[in-house]
Amino acid sequence: MNARTLDDDLRRSAAQHADRTAVVYGDRRLTYAELDRAVDGFAAGLRQLGVRRGDRVAVVLPNCVETAIAIYGALRAGAAFTPLNATAKEEKLAYLLEHSGSAVAVADARNSHTVQNAAIRAPELQHVVGVGGQIGDTPSLEELCETPPDPPGAYPQTMDVDLASIIYTSGSTGVPKGVAFLHRNMTFVSDSIIEYLGLRGDDRILCVLPLSHTYGLYHLIMAMRVGATLVLERGVTFPGRVVQALVDEKITVLPGVPTVWQVLINLEGLADRELPHLRLLTNAGAALSVARVQAVRKVFNNAVLFSMYGQTECKRVCYLPPDQLDVRPDSVGIPIPGTEVWIENEHGERVGPGEVGELIIRGDHVMQGYWKDAEATAKKLKPGRWPGDRVLRSGDLFRQDEEGYLYFVGRSDDIIKSRGEKVAPKEVEEVLYLYEGVREAAVVGVDDELLGQAIVAHVSAEEGVELDPKLLRRHCAERLEDFMVPGKVVIHDDLPKTDNGKLDKLALAAMRDRPAVGAR
Amino acid sequence: MSNVEQTTGSAIKAEIRAYIEENFLYMHPGLEVSDEDNLLALGVMDSLSFVELVEEVQERYGISVQDVEITEENFGSIGALTRYIEGKKA
Numbered sequence: 001m002n003a004r005t006l007d008d009d010l011r012r013s014a015a016q017h018a019d020r021t022a023v024v025y026g027d028r029r030l031t032y033a034e035l036d037r038a039v040d041g042f043a044a045g046l047r048q049l050g051v052r053r054g055d056r057v058a059v060v061l062p063n064c065v066e067t068a069i070a071i072y073g074a075l076r077a078g079a080a081f082t083p084l085n086a087t088a089k090e091e092k093l094a095y096l097l098e099h100s101g102s103a104v105a106v107a108d109a110r111n112s113h114t115v116q117n118a119a120i121r122a123p124e125l126q127h128v129v130g131v132g133g134q135i136g137d138t139p140s141l142e143e144l145c146e147t148p149p150d151p152p153g154a155y156p157q158t159m160d161v162d163l164a165s166i167i168y169t170s171g172s173t174g175v176p177k178g179v180a181f182l183h184r185n186m187t188f189v190s191d192s193i194i195e196y197l198g199l200r201g202d203d204r205i206l207c208v209l210p211l212s213h214t215y216g217l218y219h220l221i222m223a224m225r226v227g228a229t230l231v232l233e234r235g236v237t238f239p240g241r242v243v244q245a246l247v248d249e250k251i252t253v254l255p256g257v258p259t260v261w262q263v264l265i266n267l268e269g270l271a272d273r274e275l276p277h278l279r280l281l282t283n284a285g286a287a288l289s290v291a292r293v294q295a296v297r298k299v300f301n302n303a304v305l306f307s308m309y310g311q312t313e314c315k316r317v318c319y320l321p322p323d324q325l326d327v328r329p330d331s332v333g334i335p336i337p338g339t340e341v342w343i344e345n346e347h348g349e350r351v352g353p354g355e356v357g358e359l360i361i362r363g364d365h366v367m368q369g370y371w372k373d374a375e376a377t378a379k380k381l382k383p384g385r386w387p388g389d390r391v392l393r394s395g396d397l398f399r400q401d402e403e404g405y406l407y408f409v410g411r412s413d414d415i416i417k418s419r420g421e422k423v424a425p426k427e428v429e430e431v432l433y434l435y436e437g438v439r440e441a442a443v444v445g446v447d448d449e450l451l452g453q454a455i456v457a458h459v460s461a462e463e464g465v466e467l468d469p470k471l472l473r474r475h476c477a478e479r480l481e482d483f484m485v486p487g488k489v490v491i492h493d494d495l496p497k498t499d500n501g502k503l504d505k506l507a508l509a510a511m512r513d514r515p516a517v518g519a520r
Numbered sequence: 521m522s523n524v525e526q527t528t529g530s531a532i533k534a535e536i537r538a539y540i541e542e543n544f545l546y547m548h549p550g551l552e553v554s555d556e557d558n559l560l561a562l563g564v565m566d567s568l569s570f571v572e573l574v575e576e577v578q579e580r581y582g583i584s585v586q587d588v589e590i591t592e593e594n595f596g597s598i599g600a601l602t603r604y605i606e607g608k609k610a
Contacts, residue, residue: 237560237567240591263571267587419568450571474547482566 004160005183006221007075010036013227017201022223024249025064025232032227035068038145042073045144049127051103053078053156054163058102058125059212060093060115062086063232066131066141067211068220070106073144078155079103080163082178083212086111087481090118092176097122099372100166100178106141109133160184166371167214169312172413174426178371179312189315189365190222192336196319197253197280197306201227204277205253206245208233208260213421214312215284219255228253236263243270250277254303257285257420261296262450271299284308284316285420286452287408290329307332309408313380314365314392317341318406331405339363341406343398353402356409359394366392414505416445418453421483425505428486431479432457435472437465440495443486444509457486458508460495467491532581533602539576540598544569555599560592570595577601583608 003009013022014036022035030038051057057074059081061067074081082100084093086108093114097105101124107115109130116135119125127138134140164186166178193199205223207230209216223230231249233242242264245251256264261283264270281296281303288296288307297305305325309332310316318341320333335341342350343357351357362384369377381390397409416423425443432441440460445453457476461467469489476485496504533555544564545553551562559565565573573595574585583605594604 235567237570238591238595240588240594243587244591263567267590268584270587273587450568470546474549477547 003187003225005075005158005162006164006186006224007039007072007158009187009221009225010039010072010076013201013224017227020201020227021229023065023068023220023230023232028065030065030068035065035072037149038069039072039076040149041145041147042069042141043076044150045139045147046073046077046079046104047150047155048147049104049129049138049144051077051079053158055079055103056082056100056166058082058084058097058100058105060084060086060088060105060107060111061131061211062108063207063211063216063234064131065232066106067232068230069145070129070131070141071211071220072224074104075158075164078158078162080165082166082168083217084168085210085212085481088114089479089481090114091479092481093118094121096168096176097125099176100168103127104129106131107135109135109140112136158183160187163368167217167312170415170422170424170427171376172415172424172426174424174430177373177376180368180371182368185365185367186221186315187225188338188363189336190218190225192338192365193218193316194222194226195337196321197282199226199228199253199280203228203252203280204231204249205229205255206231206233206242206249206251207255208235208242209255209257209420210235214310214315215255215257215420218315219253236260239263239267243267243273246275246278247273251275252277253280253282254278254300255282255284257283258288258292258452259419259450261288261292265292265295265299274302275300276302278303281305282308284310286417287330287332293325293329309333309406311394311396313367313394314339314361314363316365317359317361317394320405324405328401328405330407331401332408333405335361335363335406336365339365343400353400356397356399358412359396359398359406361392361394362389366390416443416453416455418445418448418451418455419483420452423455423484428455428457428476428480428484431476432459432472434479435467435475437462437467438472440492440503442495442503442505442508444505446509448487451487454488455484455486456508457489458492458495458511459489460492529602529606532605533598535580536598536601536605539573540564543572553598555602556597558592558596559598560596573601577605581605581609 014032018033022032057079059070071081104127106129109132112135128135130140160183164183165181168176171177207219211217304322307320318333340362345357384391395412399407428443429441439462442458446456448454472489496507498504
């Protein structure tokens with residue numbers, strides 16, 4: 001069977017490895033046959049709710065086996081899925097549901113208050129399906145999974161050129177952008193990653209990263225494609241659970257971001273464990289320092305480590321073959337199989353080794369464009385060599401060495417990378433400006449061992465107003481996803497300005513937590 | 521006998537509560553947290569606050585927290601953490 005669509009992957013793996021464990025969260029374990037049956041029922045249930053080919057189904061869930069059912073059920077029904085962060089607050093969720101034009105949202109019943117309030121402002125949204133309980137009048141996911149499956153061929157076949165997913169990512173303007181992918185884009189990049197990592201059907205992958213983010217999500221997609229077992233956790237909040245899963249589930253593959261590694265390598269006793277099954281570690285989201293790479297390899301001494309770089313718009317750009325880790329530890333490597341990259345100067349000319357310029361990416365992994373945003377799409381994608389060919393402007397600055405290995409130099413925008421997630425300073429600043437008495441607000445990233453970058457907000461007050469940093473943080477926590485909340489708020493009399501009167505973020509970033517003279 | 525060893529169960533509980541109120545609870549005005557309330561489920565703490573909490577516990581009580589011990593059963597609530605610390609010090 002040719003797996004042209006993402007759902008074909010699940011069908012094929014269920015046919016070939018019916019009794020193999022597909023997905024695990026806590027006490028919930030589903031074999032491929034069980035997952036396939038649940039997906040059959042959920043897809044039929046979604047069709048009965050009115051979902052049709054090309055519709056969007058928003059999946060607003062933390063990591064759990066139901067997330068897999070919701071995503072593949074949506075795909076089997078012919079819809080595209082939109083994974084959304086389960087910690088998104090009402091305002092943001094309303095925007096994302098409305099912008100994606102989702103027909104159905106699937107959410108944790110315990111989160112029903114936020115999702116229902118957000119749903120009111122999304123006119124195309126017809127139903128909110130609860131997990132672990134009913135939300136409103138719509139049957140729960142568990143009930144919908146019991147729907148008798150539709151016979152094969154009951155509805156139009158999904159093709160590889162159909163929309164598979166819209167994945168939202170922070171943009172420097174502060175408004176999230178929806179990155180649109182066809183099945184073809186997603187199966188292509190999955191195959192490319194499976195190839196260079198050497199993922200196999202007997203792998204057991206531990207995913208602590210949220211499935212709402214591409215890095216985590218692709219571990220579900222790749223597991224389904226090769227017929228591997230995916231064990232889910234929710235972050236490294238309780239690393240004891242993660243360590244126990246590594247041992248009990250005989251985990252072979254562990255993807256992480258620097259924050260995950262920082263937590264794990266500091267655990268007492270982990271380095272003494274054998275973990276004989278663990279063979280593959282991957283890092284993305286942000287670069288690991290050379291010292292941290294050594295510490296990770298020391299703790300997990302049986303496993304090889306892949307350093308990787310990517311962005312949502314094409315999922316993955318490049319990886320460093322593990323044998324190069326000691327040769328060029330600060331390189332992010334070579335383009336993933338089946339793709340090419342080059343570096344251009346500001347005139348659009350290719351530059352030679354050692355010169356810095358913008359990284360350009362070409363291949364079938366590149367997105368179709370931003371959902372309902374032709375202007376942003378035109379800036380990010382430019383014509384390639386052939387009719388219809390398009391290449392992706394990464395917006396990031398790179399250089400290449402004589403042998404073609406890539407080095408990340410910097411971002412060309414002011415996006416902060418914290419806990420492996422992208423944070424647009426503007427989005428946080430706009431929330432700070434909503435607070436009464438805030439006159440100026442500037443949000444910067446400051447290097448931090450645990451977070452990669454910590455988010456620090458610098459604020460000044462209006463005349464006669466006394467601001468309390470704790471209350472400002474609380475105000476942010478009530479309106480922003482967890483990873484966007486500033487770890488520190490510094491109150492100033494006045495924020496430093498550049499010569500042309502703009503807020504001087506470089507000075508603020510260099511200031512760290514020592515406020516300027518005159519600050520309170 | 522050092523001060524650390526003299527700390528009783530109720531004193532430990534009060535210290536843990538004070539630490540959590542000071543560092544995390546101010547973000548949630550009006551929220552009543554009982555000894556057995558789940559700090560993660562209530563949204564009082566997230567993954568990073570637990571990293572801080574583990575460090576605090578190790579330093580303040582002079583105990584070594586093992587990798588597999590950092591679980592919800594041991595760190596999930598004020599009561600659980602108090603029992604865990606008492607057990608480690610016993």
